Amino acid sequence: MSEPAPTPSARTPIAHQASPAAAPLRGAVRVPGDKSISHRAIMMGALAEGTTTIEGLLEGADVMATIRAMRQLGATVTQGDGPGMWRVVGWGRQGPQEPADVLDMGNAGTGARLLAGLLAPWPLTAFLTGDGSLRKRPMKRVTAPLGRMGVGFATRAGDRLPMAIQGTVKGRPITYRLPVASAQVKSALMLAGLNCQGETVVIEPSPTRDHTENMLRHFGVPVSVEDTERGRTIRLTGPATLRAVHINVPGDPSSAAFPLVAALLVPGSDVRIENVGLNPLRTGLLTTLREMGADLQLEDVRDGAGEAMGTLHARHSALKAVDVPAERAPSMIDEYPILAMACAMAAGTSRLRGLEELRVKESDRLAATLALLQGNGVKAWVEGDDLFIEGSGGDPVPGGGVVATHMDHRLAMSAVVMGLASQKGLEVDDLSFVDTSFPGFLQLLGQLQQTPVGGKP
CATH class of the missing domain: 3.65.10.10 (Enolpyruvate transferase domain)
Incomplete structure (x- = not known):
């Protein structure tokens, strides 16, 4: 008799070695639906x-x-x-x-x-x-x-x-x-x-x-x-x-954030992410990255059943620190962990304000993001509900840590992106929960690294 199919609550942990990028990220991809x-x-x-x-x-x-x-x-x-x-x-x-x-x-x-x-x-x-x-x-x-x-x-x-x-x-x-x-x-x-x-x-x-x-x-x-x-x-x-x-469900902007930030951090990268939702109440991360100096363009913007969508075009960029106001949090509440990875390589000290909502996500995302940063050689600290991150000025972060994801898919994917932009890579304790929002995440990053340099992005 065959074994019963596993329930959604019975996943097997999948550890992952998040290595430094072997090549620039280049190409055009689509992320899963919002x-x-x-x-x-x-x-x-x-x-x-x-x-x-x-x-x-x-x-x-x-x-x-x-x-x-x-x-x-x-x-x-x-x-x-x-x-x-x-x-x-x-x-x-x-x-x-x-x-x-x-x-x-x-x-x-x-x-x-x-x-x-x-x-x-x-x-x-x-x-x-x-x-x-x-x-x-x-x-x-x-x-x-x-x-x-x-x-x-x-x-x-x-x-x-x-x-x-x-x-x-x-x-x-x-x-x-x-x-x-x-x-x-x-x-x-x-x-x-x-x-x-x-x-x-x-x-x-x-x-x-x-x-x-x-x-x-x-x-x-x-x-x-x-x-x-x-x-x-x-x-x-x-x-x-x-x-x-x-x-018509557009691509999830929260999922697009991971290859987007990876492209900004890995030298030589040039990535287009097609068919992404651009609802103005979901684009706080794009606003913030632009404030940091990101080379980020919107292309082919159009409407689909009441939701704006288009293509995000991102190139490797020298980022500077940012002070993110608390009132921006609702428009980017799921993107703070991956934003923290960008801040870790920016020039100067960033301040992300008003993050109390992160304490009641899949994990205490504020504490877990802080641990991810500190465990991989990034100077960071919390004051009240604000997260401070001292950036590396564009140099790869040290890495070398073991990241506890606490069954949080966004934290796990953020750790993988940090690994791409690190000196030593890092270990992620569990990627099994990534499929809750981004099936094929690792395959997509691999696809982007295999696109020939000099090929059409």
Whole structure:
């Protein structure tokens, strides 16, 4: 009898020796589809009436967990004829069915928090869990406002998974001002508001990624956004019906950040990354790298289903230190670890401000990023929620350390990029979680190093 397939929570650690680059990075590549948009495309396709078609979907472990959950809830989700091509037949106004088993979201923090909002306004009971990393992450920022809408939750100590969700058919629309800017919390409340009678209002202290607003409009749901003295105010009125559409998912800018920064750091590199999402609320890293003196151009910019996309063209650059304001954090919250690698080779001391949100990501990313830097010969320190990094002035960083990734895919990929730009290379303890967002990451870096120098980039 064959062994059962491993669950998303049962990965085998994969250690990796991140060696210095053997050659410049050159060529044109594409990165996997945007993870944030992919999660939303599958969920809203499930909520919609009719058949939604998707191209460019990220087929990483996180999105696969969302697909499994939507199937358990009654949607028909099938793969199309090629990579990234999917079809979703939604349950529409009849609502999701009560799942017969636990919904295991693996490492998908976005999927788990959005799912809590999606299930909230329906009369069912569901049990939600995840892998060891996700079970450490607090859920109160979502369960507290959803509780005000009439939803019942039972969690482990510290408001952590596993979690029971007792939905309600009599959901109350609320007006809620986010204490901390969070696209996940905002999106969970908007998904819950779709089946509540009346107007749901979310006020965010600073703008966060607006993929949910854009996609709801694409599915035919009116959403208004207004900047006021209290902050950015988002309104929608329920109950609302979503109508099936076609979705073209752009490449994930958070994934593009890794080959992009690698190209800036490895001498002689010249890289184009095609079909990347350029939503203005996701481009804080591009703004910051330009401030550092990066040779970085945008090409072939166009619109696709409400989301801007285009080509990033990056060449090796002499970088200078930067002082990143805290208000920029929502537009680049996932890119701070890889930005820290760029700062480690810049001229001068950089200051990355207001990073409290990093403490509750897949790991304590602030502490883990600091350890990655210090363990490989980079002088860095934390004061409050600010990270200071003393750069090498363009010289390769020493390297030589062993990096503990804490099951954090972005930290693992940042370490690999540091290895490319180091003197000695370094060892990464676990790359198994990279597939949650970037299947084929190492292969793509290898492809870029094999492009002949002098060939067309």
